[in-house]
Amino acid sequence: LLIHGDGVSARTVSKQPDRQDRMSIPPQQPARGGAIHNLLGQRDVRVLESCDSTNRVARLALDDGAAVGLVVVSEVQTAGRGRLGRSWESSAGQNLLFSLVLKPRVPLERAASCVLSWAAAMAEVLDCRLKWPNDLQDERGAKLGGILSELHCSEPEEADSWCVILGVGLNVNQLDFPGLPDATSLRRMRQRSLDRSVLLRDLVRAIEEVDPSHSSALDLWRARSNTLGRHIRIGQREGLAESIRDDGALIVDGEPVLAGDVEFLSRTDGT
Ligand code: BTN
Numbered sequence: 412l413l414i415h416g417d418g419v420s421a422r423t424v425s426k427q428p429d430r431q432d433r434m435s436i437p438p439q440q441p442a443r444g445g446a447i448h449n450l451l452g453q454r455d456v457r458v459l460e461s462c463d464s465t466n467r468v469a470r471l472a473l474d475d476g477a478a479v480g481l482v483v484v485s486e487v488q489t490a491g492r493g494r495l496g497r498s499w500e501s502s503a504g505q506n507l508l509f510s511l512v513l514k515p516r517v518p519l520e521r522a523a524s525c526v527l528s529w530a531a532a533m534a535e536v537l538d539c540r541l542k543w544p545n546d547l548q549d550e551r552g553a554k555l556g557g558i559l560s561e562l563h564c565s566e567p568e569e570a571d572s573w574c575v576i577l578g579v580g581l582n583v584n585q586l587d588f589p590g591l592p593d594a595t596s597l598r599r600m601r602q603r604s605l606d607r608s609v610l611l612r613d614l615v616r617a618i619e620e621v622d623p624s625h626s627s628a629l630d631l632w633r634a635r636s637n638t639l640g641r642h643i644r645i646g647q648r649e650g651l652a653e654s655i656r657d658d659g660a661l662i663v664d665g666e667p668v669l670a671g672d673v674e675f676l677s678r679t680d681g682t
Pocket residue numbers: 463464465466467488490491492493494495497499508509510546556557558559578579580581
């Protein structure tokens with residue numbers, strides 16, 4: 412599988428995960444799961460105390476036949492992954508670390524733009540801003556959360572057998588971020604702590620309500636953008652972030668950019 416952009420990273424999946432993979436799936440821990448199960452209703456929900464990465468657990472579950480709609484949520488990740496090969500660190504028991512499996516009814520080439528629409532739906536729930544492609548930020552550009560989305564293909568011969576593992580790391584109740592001056596949390600933004608189970612339900616609901624096939628699917632992203640209208644640096648390129656294309660590409664001085672990290676060179680008023 413090959414798809415441009417880093418909104419979704421490509422991954423080809425074997426139908427038979429190796430033994431090591433199977434054995435490293437932590438046992439399900441129902442203790443904290445009650446509230447989450449009640450809130451998320453009739454679906455496959457795996458509530459874990461610890462795992463290496465919820466995206467990886469979700470992928471292995473899909474290999475084992477789990478269905479679209481699967482949610483994997485964990486208190487701790489020992490090998491949480493971020494975009495562009497980075498790691499994702501999160502204080503135990505404070506934040507939300509989850510993966511949700513989605514199957515949008517769009518052609519595969521539109522998978523990256525689906526992720527932008529889902530990020531926008533989350534930004535609505537959280538009342539926050541978005542940095543291209545999928546960073547959740549406060550008004551001043553501090554990072555609240557991020558998304559790592561991966562394609563999963565159960566039958567590589569069948570064009571339509573792909574789905575997306577949407578991995579979300581969201582800083583909810585953590586107050587201190589040693590060594591990360593650009594990180595923030597919902598608690599820091601709102602001066603109160605939040606119920607993470609309710610938040611998870613609201614996010615999953617909002618994401619699943621999105622219709623990414625609709626022509627206006629990216630309008631919400633544009634409205635919540637921290638990036639459009641600003642001078643940015645991305646990779647070797649510097650210029651004005653003018654718009655996003657329907658496939659999710661960022662247009663910088665008339666040229667599409669498919670992947671990378673945006674650095675702001677100007678404030679939101681363009682100065
Ligand atoms: C980013 O780099 O901004 C994306 C971070 C995504 C982290 C989340 S935490 C839950 C899921 N599991 C992972 O290993 N990564 C994602």
